[in-house]
Amino acid sequence: MEKRSNNYHDYVIKDGQFIGQFENMYRDCSNPWPEDIKDLEGNPVSCYTVSLMRKYGFKKVLTVGSGKGLHANWIKTKVPGIQVGGCELSETAVKYSRSHYPDISVHCLDVADFGKRSWDFDLILFREVLWYMLPYWQGTADVLKKNYKGRHIIIELTFYDDQRYGREYFDGPEDLIKKFPFNIKEVLRHHTTALQRDGMILIFGEI
Numbered sequence: 001m002e003k004r005s006n007n008y009h010d011y012v013i014k015d016g017q018f019i020g021q022f023e024n025m026y027r028d029c030s031n032p033w034p035e036d037i038k039d040l041e042g043n044p045v046s047c048y049t050v051s052l053m054r055k056y057g058f059k060k061v062l063t064v065g066s067g068k069g070l071h072a073n074w075i076k077t078k079v080p081g082i083q084v085g086g087c088e089l090s091e092t093a094v095k096y097s098r099s100h101y102p103d104i105s106v107h108c109l110d111v112a113d114f115g116k117r118s119w120d121f122d123l124i125l126f127r128e129v130l131w132y133m134l135p136y137w138q139g140t141a142d143v144l145k146k147n148y149k150g151r152h153i154i155i156e157l158t159f160y161d162d163q164r165y166g167r168e169y170f171d172g173p174e175d176l177i178k179k180f181p182f183n184i185k186e187v188l189r190h191h192t193t194a195l196q197r198d199g200m201i202l203i204f205g206e207i
Contacts, residue, residue, distance in 0.1 A: 069097030
């Protein structure tokens, strides 16, 4: 198959439309998400997630949309003794993760099928994936409420002032907080504008 683009936007969300060709993206783009360890170390939202893992003594974390495993492995290095697992839609990304980070258990899974298997975690992390699973978010939340009551959840998500896609679901960070379907324990906002749209948000809650 001919390589189409090096720009991940061409495969994910472009011109306000969801494309969702994640397998093609990982095949065509060697590093689709412009992020490395230095970026993670300098990201206050990601670092706060790590601090919450340490504070609450979580032992098993499941990260949804784990990609090629860079972030999952970073968590493992930052939180001694924690077991990190992942699930990811792209077979190419899963193969890469298993090859480079064999200590991280990763399953190839479409989030639409999240409820079809049993997961072992005390914390589940949705890091920058909520925009990609909007039609399945309510169903996933229902599965979590039914099968994983008492465990914990973290959502990390970025909003943009000029965002077009997904606003019918969450019209800015405050709307996401308002509609969060679990008991909220903490919220962290980073670099939001006066309208509290442009920037990152973390929501930590109990299922």
